[in-house]
Amino acid sequence: xxxxxxxxxxxxxxxxxxxxxxxxxxxxxxxxxxxxxxxxxxxxxxxxxxxxxxxxxxxxxxxxxxxxxxxxxxxxxxxxxxxxxxxxxxxxxxxxxxxxxxxxxxxxxxxxxxxxxxxxxxxxxxxxxxxxxxxxxxxxxxxxxxxxxxxxxxxxxxxxxxxxxxxxxxxxxxxxxxxxxxxxxxxxxxxxxxxxxxxxxxxxxxxxxxxxxxxxxxxxxxxxxxxxxxxxxxxxxxxxxxxxxxxxxxxxxxxxxxxxxxxxxxxxxxxxxxxxxxxxxxxxxxxxxxxxxxxxxxxxxxxxxxxxxxxxxxxxxxxx
Amino acid sequence: xxxxxxxxxxxxxxxxxxxxxxxxxxxxxxxxxxxxxxxxxxxxxxxxxxxxxxxxxxxxxxxxxxxxxxxxxxxxxxxxxxxxxxxxxxxxxxxxxxxxxxxxxxxxxxxxxxxxxxxxxxxxxxxxxxxxxxxxxxxxxxxxxxxxxxxxxxxxxxxxxxxxxxxxxxxxxxxxxxxxxxxxxxxxxxxxxxxxxxxxxxxxxxxxxxxxxxxxxxxxxxxxxx
Numbered sequence: 001x002x003x004x005x006x007x008x009x010x011x012x013x014x015x016x017x018x019x020x021x022x023x024x025x026x027x028x029x030x031x032x033x034x035x036x037x038x039x040x041x042x043x044x045x046x047x048x049x050x051x052x053x054x055x056x057x058x059x060x061x062x063x064x065x066x067x068x069x070x071x072x073x074x075x076x077x078x079x080x081x082x083x084x085x086x087x088x089x090x091x092x093x094x095x096x097x098x099x100x101x102x103x104x105x106x107x108x109x110x111x112x113x114x115x116x117x118x119x120x121x122x123x124x125x126x127x128x129x130x131x132x133x134x135x136x137x138x139x140x141x142x143x144x145x146x147x148x149x150x151x152x153x154x155x156x157x158x159x160x161x162x163x164x165x166x167x168x169x170x171x172x173x174x175x176x177x178x179x180x181x182x183x184x185x186x187x188x189x190x191x192x193x194x195x196x197x198x199x200x201x202x203x204x205x206x207x208x209x210x211x212x213x214x215x216x217x218x219x220x221x222x223x224x225x226x227x228x229x230x231x232x233x234x235x236x237x238x239x240x241x242x243x244x245x246x247x248x249x250x251x252x253x254x255x256x257x258x259x260x261x262x263x264x265x266x267x268x269x270x271x272x273x274x275x276x277x278x279x280x281x282x283x284x285x286x287x288x289x290x291x292x293x294x295x296x297x298x299x300x301x302x303x304x305x306x307x308x309x310x311x312x313x314x315x316x317x318x319x320x
Numbered sequence: 321x322x323x324x325x326x327x328x329x330x331x332x333x334x335x336x337x338x339x340x341x342x343x344x345x346x347x348x349x350x351x352x353x354x355x356x357x358x359x360x361x362x363x364x365x366x367x368x369x370x371x372x373x374x375x376x377x378x379x380x381x382x383x384x385x386x387x388x389x390x391x392x393x394x395x396x397x398x399x400x401x402x403x404x405x406x407x408x409x410x411x412x413x414x415x416x417x418x419x420x421x422x423x424x425x426x427x428x429x430x431x432x433x434x435x436x437x438x439x440x441x442x443x444x445x446x447x448x449x450x451x452x453x454x455x456x457x458x459x460x461x462x463x464x465x466x467x468x469x470x471x472x473x474x475x476x477x478x479x480x481x482x483x484x485x486x487x488x489x490x491x492x493x494x495x496x497x498x499x500x501x502x503x504x505x506x507x508x509x510x511x512x513x514x515x516x517x518x519x520x521x522x523x524x525x526x527x528x529x530x531x532x533x534x535x536x537x538x539x540x541x542x543x544x545x546x
Binding site: 040041044045048049051052053055056059061062063064065066067102104105106107108109111116118120151152157158159160162163164166167169170171173177178179181182183184186234237238239240242243244245246274275276 | 388402403404407432434455456464465481483507511518523525529530544
């Protein structure tokens with residue numbers, strides 16, 4: 001049984017880590033880009049960002065003033081039991097969000113869409129979002145917080161089989177060029193692409209591809225993995241760098257996730273996870289131990305399963 | 321990379337003279353000293369549309385309007401806790417920026433992503449104002465370090481912390497980049513034009529979607545900001 005107090009304390013710690021500490025995989029990716037960027041203004045921007053990450057860690061201050069919209073992904077092993085059940089879990093995550101917003105502090109971004117009511121704590125109707133996933137084995141729960149920012153850089157389009165990869169490339173480029181100008185997408189970003197599903201799940205897949213996979217990870221389908229490499233290179237060939245200045249630092253990495261869709265369609269979404277890619281993860285074990293990490297490891301073989309019945313692969317998935 | 325193209329760095333008062341602003345070129349890096357206030361749609365509506373009185377003496381106390389909602393809280397004892405600060409995208413404030421500059425006497429607008437050169441020509445140049453963009457985005461922690469103290473917050477009860485008017489004292493606060501100069505040039509638009517030259521080549525081997533959208537354009541020099 002996992003104590004609810006442990007969940008709330010861990011959630012508060014995650015809120016702070018996400019806001020302040022740039023994940024190592026993103027940092028490594030950005031350093032690589034900074035070393036190869038030859039646009040003078042784009043280079044200046046990347047260097048300033050690298051200094052900014054250091055300043056945030058030294059001062060224990062949020063990386064960016066727009067601290068995004070806190071949300072939670074909860075993944076539970078099949079044998080996990082939570083004190084008070086799912087209602088207590090959600091209450092703990094809402095409390096942690098409100099408390100951390102005040103204490104770090106984060107920007108109280110969340111308002112009512114019509115009345116603009118602001119509780120000054122990032123909590124309200126449907127906020128923070130809490131999404132769930134499950135894994136076959138284990139008494140643990142993984143708490144993942146993502147504070148994705150940005151009003152720009154995300155788009156959806158209904159494509160069709162006849163659009164093919166040429167159509168996918170077109171929409172990918174359109175999204176990057178449109179939102180890359182003036183740096184509205186806060187690039188270089190982790191670009192997540194969702195393909196298939198239905199409109200809502202396509203958006204969810206793309207967002208998760210951007211926010212729940214790390215720089216350097218590759219889809220387990222080798223042909224999709226090859227597309228990820230190709231699209232990353234394509235995005236960086238636009239000639240646009242940080243802030244939309246001349247350069248080649250647009251895509252730190254490109255992650256693609258797919259879901260089965262209607263036979264007539266090929267839904268596509270594009271999401272940009274920004275220069276402050278805020279994500280933090282903790283596994284709370286059944287015995288109360290807490291392990292922090294930055295890789296959500298969300299897309300396991302189980303999450304990508306295709307068959308009716310789940311049969312574990314011969315080599316156990318890395319999260320097992 | 322030619323070292324001569326390295327951007328020059330300038331320190332500027334938040335009550336700058338005309339000559340100070342005339343010396344700025346697009347692409348210059350600026351650091352600011354003095355009082356800065358935040359104002360965005362909440363404050364603009366209140367002052368311009370509802371006619372509220374300005375809560376401080378502008379532009380005598382500050383000629384710098386930051387399009388910003390800080391990550392900040394007001395403590396129970398009335399003191400402030402300000403963490404990171406980063407700009408929000410300015411193009412959305414186009415409809416208020418002219419009246420605001422006239423009313424407030426602002427000479428420097430700081431935000432994210434610049435405004436259009438049309439806005440610069442119509443509202444900034446005639447009033448002797450320039451536009452600085454934050455860097456990144458965003459260097460919130462670096463900018464947070466440049467805040468010596470929070471002097472006041474106005475209208476936080478009515479507008480919420482994000483839309484409130486924060487008055488902060490800046491000390492070597494930056495970096496910012498000059499996007500709009502006194503001649504009405506836009507750095508972002510210059511860069512867009514340079515990048516556009518390469519786009520046809522990048523798009524080779526792609527094709528437009530079978531299902532079009534109303535109002536869709538293939539003019540890649542176009543922008544999504546209005």
